[in-house]
Every structure is written in C-alpha cells, then in structure tokens.
Amino acid sequence: MIPSPVNFFFDPMLEATKLGCVRGARRLFRDLNFSLAPGTFMQVTGPNGCGKTSLLRIICGLVTPDEGKVTWQGASIQSLGEEYARRLTYLGHRIGVKEELTSVENLRIASGLTASDLTTSDAREALERIGLAGREDLPARFLSEGQRRRSALARLITGETSLWVLDEVLASLDSAAIKIVESLIERHLDNGGMAIVATHQELHIAAGSFQRLELAS
Amino acid sequence: MNAHPMLSMFRWIVTRDLTLAWRRRADVLSTLFFFVIVVSLFPLGIGPEMRLLQSIAPGVVWVAALLASMLSLNRLFANDYQDGTLEQMLLTPQPLYLVVMGKVLAQWLVSELPLVLIAPLVGVQFGLASNTLVVLFFSLLIGTPILSFIGSIGAALTLGLRGGGVLVALLVLPLYIPVLIFGAGAVDSSIVGIDPMANLYLLSALLVLSVVFAPWAASAALRISLE
Numbered sequence: 017m018i019p020s021p022v023n024f025f026f027d028p029m030l031e032a033t034k035l036g037c038v039r040g041a042r043r044l045f046r047d048l049n050f051s052l053a054p055g056t057f058m059q060v061t062g063p064n065g066c067g068k069t070s071l072l073r074i075i076c077g078l079v080t081p082d083e084g085k086v087t088w089q090g091a092s093i094q095s096l097g098e099e100y101a102r103r104l105t106y107l108g109h110r111i112g113v114k115e116e117l118t119s120v121e122n123l124r125i126a127s128g129l130t131a132s133d134l135t136t137s138d139a140r141e142a143l144e145r146i147g148l149a150g151r152e153d154l155p156a157r158f159l160s161e162g163q164r165r166r167s168a169l170a171r172l173i174t175g176e177t178s179l180w181v182l183d184e185v186l187a188s189l190d191s192a193a194i195k196i197v198e199s200l201i202e203r204h205l206d207n208g209g210m211a212i213v214a215t216h217q218e219l220h221i222a223a224g225s226f227q228r229l230e231l232a233s
Numbered sequence: 234m235n236a237h238p239m240l241s242m243f244r245w246i247v248t249r250d251l252t253l254a255w256r257r258r259a260d261v262l263s264t265l266f267f268f269v270i271v272v273s274l275f276p277l278g279i280g281p282e283m284r285l286l287q288s289i290a291p292g293v294v295w296v297a298a299l300l301a302s303m304l305s306l307n308r309l310f311a312n313d314y315q316d317g318t319l320e321q322m323l324l325t326p327q328p329l330y331l332v333v334m335g336k337v338l339a340q341w342l343v344s345e346l347p348l349v350l351i352a353p354l355v356g357v358q359f360g361l362a363s364n365t366l367v368v369l370f371f372s373l374l375i376g377t378p379i380l381s382f383i384g385s386i387g388a389a390l391t392l393g394l395r396g397g398g399v400l401v402a403l404l405v406l407p408l409y410i411p412v413l414i415f416g417a418g419a420v421d422s423s424i425v426g427i428d429p430m431a432n433l434y435l436l437s438a439l440l441v442l443s444v445v446f447a448p449w450a451a452s453a454a455l456r457i458s459l460e
Contacts, residue, residue: 076324079460102326110317116256117249128245129325131238155256 028053029089030075030179030210036083037070044070045231046083054178054208057201057223059215062231068214069109071231072183075212076106102130105177107185111168115157119143119167122156127174134174142173146196161188169193172200180204180211186219194219242327246335253312254343260308264344268301269355276358283360290359291369291420294352298345298373298416299409302380305344306405307398309336309388310455323459329452333389337381337448345377361424368423368433375436376416382447383408389454411439 028051035048044067052058060068073079075086077093077100086093093100113122120139127134143152146166156164165188172180180201186194198220201211205223213219254261275293276286313319322332352373353366361369387405391397419432 078320078323098326098328101324104324106320106324108317108320110315110320112317112321114249114253114316114318116253121252125245125249126321128249129242129322129327131242131325131327133241 031087031090032075032084033087034084035071035074035081035086037067037074037079038082039067039070048084048229050227050229052179052210052212052227053225054210055205055223056210056225056227057205057221058210058212058227058229059219060212060229060231061214061216066231068231069183071229072106072108072181072212072214076104076181077101078106103177104179104181105171105175106181106183107168107171108183111165113156113164113168116155118153118155119148119159119170120152122167123170123174126171130175132176138174139170142170143167145173146170147193162190162193165189166193169197169200172204178209180209180213182211182213182215184215185213186215186217239327239331242325243331243335246322246332247339250336250339251343254339261305261343264301264305265347265351267304268297268348269351271297271300272355273358286359287361287424290356290361291417291424293359294356294369294373294420295376295413295417298348298352298377299380299406299413301348302345302377302384303402303405305340306384306388306401309340309385310392311388311397314392314459319455320459323455329455330448333385333448333451333455337378337385337451340385341378341381345381349373349377361420365420365423368429369420371433372416372419372429372436375433375440376412379412379436379440379443380409382443383412385451386447386454389451389458392455392458412436415439 031051033049036046037044048071050058060071062068070079074081077086080094088096088100088103112126114125117125120136120143123139123142124134124136140152143149146169148163148166148170151159151163156167159167169185185197189197194217201213201219201221202223204211205221272294275289279285310319313322323329325332349370353370356366356369384401384405387401387408390404391400394400415432415436419429419436422432423429
C-alpha cells in the first residue's frame with residue numbers, strides 16, 4: 017500500500033521510548049522519549065560527557081540500551097538488524113576514512129559495503145561537490161583533518177538512506193564546509209529524510225520540523 | 234555488474250583488505266620473514282645431524298607457523314577499529330558474518346599463503362624427503378586457514394584492550410593445539426612411512442568446523458567489543 021502524503025509526513029518512523037543509559041557506574045540519561053517523522057531534524061546538545069555519543073550509538077543499534085527501546089516503523093531495531101542498517105548512515109567521531117586509501121577509494125569502498133557499487137566518476141563528482149576537487153587521488157593521510165572529514169561526508173551525497181545520524185559532524189570543518197553540510201541536510205529533509213545531529217555549534221537548518229534534545233550532565 | 238549484494242559486499246571487503254595490505258607491504262613481509270628465520274635457526278643451532286633434524290622438523294615448522302600467524306592477528310581488526318571503519322562495517326546492510334569471512338580470507342591470502350608456499354623450501358634444510366615436503370605443504374594449506382579463523386575470534390574479543398597482543402596469544406594458542414597435533418602429525422607419519430591421510434582428513438574436518446562457526450563467534454565478539 018502506498019502511504020498517503022499526509023500519513024507519510026506525520027507517521028513517526030523512528031521512535032525512542034524510555035531510553036536509559038548507564039556507562040560504568042555513571043548514569044548518563046534516563047526516560048528519554050522522542051519520535052521522528054519524515055522531514056524531521058533533531059539536534060542533540062549538551063555539555064561534554066553528557067552522553068550524546070552514547071545516545072547516537074544506541075540509535076544506530078551499535079549499543080543495546082540499558083533501558084527502553086528504539087523502534088523503526090514499530091519494530092525494534094535489534095530485531096530488524098540489517099534491514100534497519102539499510103536505512104541508516106552513521107558518521108561517528110572516528111570517521112572511518114582509511115589513511116592508506118585515496119578519497120575516491122574510501123568513498124567507493126564505503127558504498128560498496130552497503131552493496132551499492134559506485135563508479136569512479138560518480139565518486140569524483142561527489143567529492144567535487146564536497147570541495148575536494150583535485151585531491152581525490154591523494155591518500156587520506158596527506159589530507160588535513162578537515163579535508164578527511166569532508167571526504168567522509170561525501171558518503172551523505174552518494175548514499176540513499178533515509179536516516180542520518182551524525183556525531184559532531186561540524187568538528188574541524190571551515191565555514192564553507194559547514195554551509196555545504198547544512199544544504200545537504202536541508203535537501204535530505206526536503207526529500208523526506210530524517211537527520212539526528214549531535215553538535216555544540218549552531219546549525220542553520222530550515223526544517224519543516226525541528227526538535228532539540230538537551231541532555232543534562 | 235549486478236552481482237548479488239552479499240557477494241558484491243564480500244568482494245569489496247576482500248579487495249579492500251588486499252589493497253590495504255599492498256600499501257603496507259612491510260607489515261606483511263615481516264610475518265613471512267619471521268617464519269623463515271625462526272625455522273632456519275634450528276638447523277643452524279643444532280648442526281648437521283640429519284636424524285635429529287628430521288624428527289624435529291614437523292614440530293618446528295608447525296610451531297613457527299602458529300607463532301607467525303599470531304603476529305598478523307592483531308592487524309586483523311585493530312586498525313579498522315581505530316579509524317572507525319569497523320563501526321561502519323557493523324552497520325552494513327549485509328550479515329556481519331560475511332564481513333568477518335572476507336577479512337579472514339584476505340588475511341589468510343596475505344599473511345599465511347606465502348608462508349605455505351615457502352614452507353617446502355625451508356623444509357629442505359631439515360633433510361626432508363620430497364614426499365614429506367608435499368605432505369608438509371598440504372598440511373599447512375589445510376591448517377593455516379583454521380589458524381586464521383580461530384585467531385579472528387581472539388582478535389575480536391581482545392579488541393580495544395590494553396595489552397591485547399599478549400592476551401590474544403593466551404586465548405588463541407591453546408585453541409591452536411589440535412591443529413598443531415594433526416598438522417605436525419601428518420608430516421611425522423609421512424617421515425616414518427605411515428599414510429598421512431588420516432591426519433589430513435581430521436585437519437580438513439577442523440577446517441570445515443572453523444569456517445562454519447568461527448566467523449559467527451567472531452561477529453558476536455565484535456558486537457560486544459564495540460559496545
């Protein structure tokens with residue numbers, strides 16, 4: 017059945033109920049509830065060590081929550097497994113760019129792992145859009161930190177997932193790159209995607225539906 | 234070009250790891266040199282006593298192969314863990330089992346296969362007959378993939394731990410014992426003129442078991458290590 021546009025935009029896709037996380041002897045958060053419908057942007061803020069990364073890793077399914085659950089279209093993400101992974105792009109602190117490989121190779125492998133083969137010219141085009149023109153064939157160890165981040169961000173251009181989970185995505189990016197990221201997220205939301213971003217900096221996103229989740233320390 | 238998504242991802246994992254190994258040739262060669270040198274030290278230390286050398290050859294070559302495979306184990310997941318690519322692999326839409334399988338296959342091709350190929354050559358130093366060298370070659374050909382598979386469990390379990398290298402050895406070496414016994418046993422029986430096939434069959438059975446179960450155990454261990 018094809019969902020009507022109205023339902024499509026208002027039915028929550030991703031829902032978290034009563035999430036709680038304990039790391040070692042420290043409780044990071046409890047009773048966290050939120051739900052995301054297509055087109056929703058959620059910004060997670062809070063001081064260092066308040067559990068932003070832990071929350072994002074729980075949303076991705078990398079960490080099983082100590083309390084509560086995360087569901088995707090009503091089914092728990094743990095039971096969905098790879099089916100959920102197909103909908104998800106995660107960019108973490110450790111960005112997953114191999115130093116020995118060039119940006120083109122990194123990008124092609126990243127999309128090869130999601131089983132969508134990317135041609136070299138498509139990869140070049142994505143890297144050009146992210147501002148790495150002329151540096152596509154340098155091994156990533158010759159790139160600056162910001163450029164490496166850009167080359168990881170190119171995954172957002174080539175991927176076709178509906179949920180983006182981005183951890184400290186703006187770290188070491190210059191203002192031009194931040195603009196690119198903002199416009200990428202906006203276009204993603206316009207297409208009915210969802211984005212969860214943990215960041216200290218303010219993002220200027222024109223989103224139909226904007227949520228802010230503030231984690232206290 | 235539209236292969237099955239699982240196959241296509243498997244191919245990407247293997248080519249990726251082979252490319253990375255090629256860009257870091259020195260790491261890979263060190264395993265091979267370690268094996269060749271350790272095996273060659275024994276004839277040099279013991280002197281030209283053919284009978285003695287022949288009787289210790291199976292054990293020496295096999296123990297050196299075990300130790301050499303330990304050396305390459307900490308490279309299996311640790312680098313990918315540090316730069317975050319392992320996290321990305323956990324989030325691929327394909328079973329993690331296949332990721333582990335691909336990585337182990339690439340690791341075997343890069344670190345163990347050269348060792349298998351050169352083993353008959355270093356075996357000559359021990360005065361082994363040609364039919365024994367053939368048995369040595371096949372015992373290593375069947376046995377070393379088992380080492381890689383079992384080792385992947387240890388490498389996954391100790392990921393991100395301090396002193397992981399020593400811990401891997403403590404975890405994995407006891408599990409290598411059956412492989413050592415049947416592998417060296419095959420070569421031994423060929424030296425004394427008994428049919429080595431029984432040992433090789435048992436080794437093959439171990440290989441089948443490890444292909445089926447080790448990637449599964451290693452993926453479970455990876456999920457725990459990355460929590």
